[in-house]
Amino acid sequence: RKEVEQDPGPFNVPEGATVAFNCTYSNSASQSFFWYRQDCRKEPKLLMSVYSSGNEDGRFTAQLNRASQYISLLIRDSKLSDSATYLCVVNPGYSTLTFGKGTMLLVSP
Amino acid sequence: EAEVAQSPRYKITEKSQAVAFWCDPISGHATLYWYRQILGQGPELLVQFQDESVVDDSQLPKDRFSAERLKGVDSTLKIQPAELGDSAMYLCASSPKPNTEAFFGQGTRLTVV
Numbered sequence: 001r002k003e004v005e006q007d008p009g010p011f012n013v014p015e016g017a018t019v020a021f022n023c024t025y026s027n028s029a030s031q032s033f034f035w036y037r038q039d040c041r042k043e044p045k046l047l048m049s050v051y052s053s054g055n056e057d058g059r060f061t062a063q064l065n066r067a068s069q070y071i072s073l074l075i076r077d078s079k080l081s082d083s084a085t086y087l088c089v090v091n092p093g094y095s096t097l098t099f100g101k102g103t104m105l106l107v108s109p
Numbered sequence: 110e111a112e113v114a115q116s117p118r119y120k121i122t123e124k125s126q127a128v129a130f131w132c133d134p135i136s137g138h139a140t141l142y143w144y145r146q147i148l149g150q151g152p153e154l155l156v157q158f159q160d161e162s163v164v165d166d167s168q169l170p171k172d173r174f175s176a177e178r179l180k181g182v183d184s185t186l187k188i189q190p191a192e193l194g195d196s197a198m199y200l201c202a203s204s205p206k207p208n209t210e211a212f213f214g215q216g217t218r219l220t221v222v
Binding site: 004031032042043044049101 | 142144149150151152153154157164165198200207208209210211212213214215216218
């Protein structure tokens, strides 16, 4: 099992839709979790950290499920500008950050 | 806003040549990462520094790749000799300490011909 797994998509949704991505991780000792956004041919940019209690930032909500070893990202009221690849990042219990391969989101008018 | 600086932005080199990339992390960030990203894939860690010490270089192809961070500030990644399969985006990132949010530079896009 890979350390961090994501559905590559693409997820095609209309503007205004709600969309959710999941990411599973293999190491139960993982400590830190993040979602990054990456536009085509650009660098990854931090979207949000994921806390045990869950956290929300505007239209974005991230949740952690330690029992099932996955994190999720929910985007409400999708905008055209949300089209990007969303990368799940996990600290697998030792001192580094491991990236998933990303989930592509395409929001259409 | 503080940024991670990388240079060059683009590099084209012939196979078997040497190439080097430079990274200047956000001031005060002790942890520095070099990642390689192939189009359509997620970034893969090549090497991680804590100050001037290597924390993880298990995925660094040491027969051709080397990395240093001599004074614990800026860092250089070198490839010698370059191979066609090395064509990728090379991303540098830094964070205040391990296991915290990392911030990326704009990357160096390498093409080996």
